Amino acid sequence: MMNLPLKYDVTKMKLNIHDYHHVNYMKLEKLAMEYEPFITLDCHLTKEYICNHTTATNNTNNLIKWSTTNLTFYSPTIFNERIYINEKCQLIIHNVKLIDSNIYNCYIKNQYQSNNPWQLKISYRLKIEKSYYQWPSKNNLLIGLLFLVIYSIFITIIWFILMIYNVYIFKQLAARL
Structure with missing residues (x-):
């Protein structure tokens, strides 16, 4: 064959x-x-x-x-x-x-x-x-900045209230002396 x-x-x-x-x-x-x-x-x-x-x-x-x-x-x-x-x-x-x-x-x-x-x-x-960390998007950055601005305005208002209270206390102390 x-x-x-x-x-x-x-x-x-x-x-x-x-x-x-x-x-x-x-x-x-x-x-x-x-x-x-x-x-x-x-x-x-x-x-x-x-x-x-x-x-x-x-x-x-x-x-x-x-x-x-x-x-x-x-x-x-x-x-x-x-x-x-x-x-x-x-x-x-x-x-x-x-x-x-x-x-x-x-x-x-x-x-x-x-x-x-x-x-x-x-x-x-x-x-x-899968990404375990994601960079913030543009909207997330704007929300974060808005939160920081509102927080800083709140802290500034509290600081002014405490300064006015401090002046009031010192005036009362000066009146007693």
């Missing part, structure tokens, strides 16, 4: 298998803290691509796609999304939360394959760690 001649060349077998293509893509892991102002995930492109992700239906000109499990991201709209694609084809995550831990994939459109045009370029595993 070993001496049987091969009917086909096995080295060219790869070309005969349908839908087989070699895909090289990078897997990266990124660590961030909860409540960071923003995170930028880059697709590390070597040339300029079109990133006109305005709506889900108008994706004929799009050459880059960012997605996670059953979710695709687009350019920001009037709804002010926290996660969107900017004009440089980067995925931006604003006001990072624990639920943002996921695997984010960047796909490039391969126009030569009609059955599956999206080829994976880079994959990020984003891990968000």
